[in-house]
Amino acid sequence: MSDGARAAGPDPDPGLFGPGSVTWQVHADPVMWIAGVRALYLQALHPRAVRGVIQNSDFRRDAWGRLLRTASFVGTLTYGTTGAAEQAGARVRRIHGFLGATDPATGERYGVGEPALLLWVHCAEIDSYLSVLRRSGVPVSDAQADRYIDENRQSARLVGLDPADVPADRAALAAYFASVRPELAATAESREVDDFLRRPPVPAVLAPAREVIWRHVAALAYAALPPYAHELYGRPAPGPETVNRRLTATGNALRCIPDRLRWQLPPGHILGAMARLGPGSRPAPYKLRTPDAILDGPGRAQRGDGGDSTRWRTPG
Template sequence: MTAHDPGLFGPRSVTWQLHADPVMWIAGVRALYLQALHPRAVRGVFQNSAAFQMSRRGRQDAWGRLMRTAHFVGTLTYGTTEAAEQAGAAVRGIHRRLTATDPDSGERYGVDEPELLLWVHCAEVDSYLHVLRRSGYPVGDAQADAYLHEQRESARLVGLDPAEVPGSRAALAAYFARVRPELALTPEAREVDAFLRRPPTPAVLVPARALFWRQVAQLAYGALPAYAQELYGRPVRPAAVTRRLRATGRLLRAIPPTVRWQLPPRHILRAVERLGPDARPAPYKLRRSAAILDGQDGTQGEPRG
C-alpha cells in the first residue's frame, strides 16, 4: 500500500520543507556551475550526454535534462518509497553503462566511480543549502546539519555508501577542502559556463531568456564560493549577491504555494493529495523541527534519516 506512504523523508523532515522553496531552481543552476569544475565529472557528462553536443536539437535537450533532474529530486523527496527506490535504481543502471576517457592519460573510467558520484552529490546539497539560507530561508545550524544527514538517503539511491557521505556542515566543509586542488577550468567547464549564461532557446523564448534566465544564471553564479568564481575568472561582490538573493526569495515566496505547485513536475501536490493537508511543506514548520533538534520538547535532538 502506498496511499499513506510518507516516502524516504516524510513531512516532518527538514528536506520536505526545504525542497519546496522556489529558490531551489537558482540553487540547482549553482550546482551545475560547481559540478562543472571537476574535470573527470564534467568530461563524463560531455562524453555521454546529448545536452552539450553541437547540434541545435542536442543542445536544446539540456532543458529536458534540467527538468529530468528536477523530477528526480522531486520523486526522492515527495514520492512514495517505492517510487524513490525505482528512480534510484534507474539512475544507477544508467550510470553503470557509461564511461568516459581522460584526454591526457587515455584512461577510461566509469562515471559511477564513488568519487565522482560524491562530488555531484556534495555540490548539489551544498548549493541547495547555501542558496536557501543566503536568500533568507529560516534554516538554523542544527537544521542544516539535519538536512545533510537526511540527504545521505539520496546519496544511497545513486550508489554511494551513506557512511562515506558528509552528514554535517563540518564534514562537508572538510570534503570541499580536500577536493579543491582537483578542480580546474577545463574547456568543458568553459562550455558549461557559456551555455548557462546564454542557453539556446526557441526564437519565441529569447525575450524571456533575456528577462528571466539571465537573472537566474547571474544569481546562481554569484552564489558560488569565491574559489569557484576565481577559477571561472569573474569574481563578484558577495554583499550585492546576498541582497539580490534575499529580494528574489521574498518575491518568489510571495507567489501562493498552490500556484507554484501547479507547475511541473507537481510532486508536492501529489504528496499532499496522498497524505492530506497536514503534509503541506512550509517554512514555519521548521520551528518545530528546531525544537526537536535542540531537545526543547523533551526529546533527543537526533536527526532522522
C-alpha cells in the first residue's frame, strides 16, 4: 500500500507526539525498561507518594502486571491514537480520584492525585527515561533533550496536571529536583520497594532468570540514580563513568535483538502505529542525528541553523 493510500485510510492519526518528535524516536529503545526501574527507585523516595502505592496496591503479588500496565500506558500515550491516549489518561485520573493514603504519624488523609504527588511521579519518570537513554548511547542532543521534556508535558496533562506547572526543559527540571530534595527520605516503604526490586518473587521455574537477568537490570537501574538517592538508600554504587559504560554495553546488547522480535510482544503499540501511519513512521534513534535538529511537531524536524523544516528521511 502506498503512503498516499495509507494516509487516506480511516485513521492516520499520529497521536499526541507523532513520528517527528523526540519522544516517538526514543521510547522504542529497549533501555526504557531499565529507565522504568530507575524511575520506581526514585519515586519511592518521596514518602507521601510511595505511601500511596503501598497502601493502595498489593504490588508484591502483582508487580509484573503493574510494570506491564505502566509500560502499556506509556506505549499508548506515545504510539497510540489521540483518542486512545486521551482515554488512557481519563482512566488514570478516574482511578486516582478514588484513592487516598493515610500518614500514620499524623493521621492525615490525602488523595494520591494531589498535584504535588503527580508532579513528582512525572518528573521522576521523565528524568529517568532521559538520563538512561542518553547515558546508554542514544544520540539525544541538549536541544532535543529540552524538547523531549517539553513534549512530555502532554503526558503530564493526561494524568491531571496543568502543563504550565510542569518543567519544560533541563534547567527547569533540575530546579524542580533541587526544590523537592528536602522532602525526600528513605522510609520503611522505600526500603520495601528496594527489597522487592532487588529480589522480586517469581515462580520457581523463573528463579534462574531472575538471578541472571533481573538482578543485572535492577542493579544497573539503581546505579543510574543520582548520588543523593544512593545516599538516602544507604547503598553504594559505582562511579558515573563506570555506570555509563555498563549502560552503553547493556543498551548495545539489547539493541542487537531485532526490533520486530521485541515489538511483537504485547501490547504491540509500535507495530500498530506503523500499520496506521506507514513504514516511514518506524521509530529509530538514528533519525535524531539530523544536524542540530530541533523537533517542530509531528513528522517534522526544524534545523537549528535556521533552515527550512524537513521531513525525517531514512538513509538511502
